[in-house]
Amino acid sequence: MATISYDELTTGYEFPVTTHEMSSSFISSYVKAVGSPDDEYAPPLAIAACAMNAMTGAVSLPPGTIHASQEFEFFKLVPIGTIINCHARVIRKLARSTMHMLELELSVFNKNGEGIQSGKATLILPVQRANAQ
């Protein structure tokens, strides 16, 4: 559920931390969706999808928003059943006449506070006609 609007976002804004369990049912649906082999560890991009959700679930982005670039670094194997905490922070927000751009820093930790993954995402947002005029 969105807790903040795009217009309210500022550089440095930290989204509420989200918690996810890398449950066997979640991993099973993820692995089925991407068509990758099963493993006893969570696929790193399943964790990354949760990290992205820490942001996309908390802000109402305009329809048509697209993902422009992505960086990730993985730090450790994550067994099925692990609870993860996902943090997302705005590191840059740009507004031009034809597009808006949002850069986010993503960090994922286990319940012991150990880093599991970090990353950076760049999103391009369509400029609403009303805003462009």
Next chain:
Amino acid sequence: MLSEICVGKILTPVVKRITQDKINSYAEASGDFNPIHIDEAFAAQTPLGGTIAHGMLILAYASEMMTQSFGRNWNSTGKFSIRFKAPARPGDTITATGKIDSVEDKESISSVNCSIECCNQNGETIIMGGAAVRLSPQKRMANA
């Protein structure tokens, strides 16, 4: 796993066909319900002209290729830096490819740097970028 880790080595590609069902399944699994991916009527009205796959779905294919080549080292030490260059659409066949560009041995660790690309059936680049993974020399030698 790769049989040999050396500069120029081509990673075994991963090939996947995109369907709207797969996109919908990914939306369900990931919780990303952006209408550009799942609402065909909405997407048809946008400059993209139709639904597109989630970038993270296509990136998962590149990640699968890296896991296939480097095993769990990828899951625990991997690094991606990529750009989404073009959308992937239902009906596309995506091929994730990669090549080892450099291997740097430092202290007791080898850093393997790869260039990666995901293209559609027309050769259009969907994702382009780099990936890196760290291996212990024993693991690297075991693959040699």
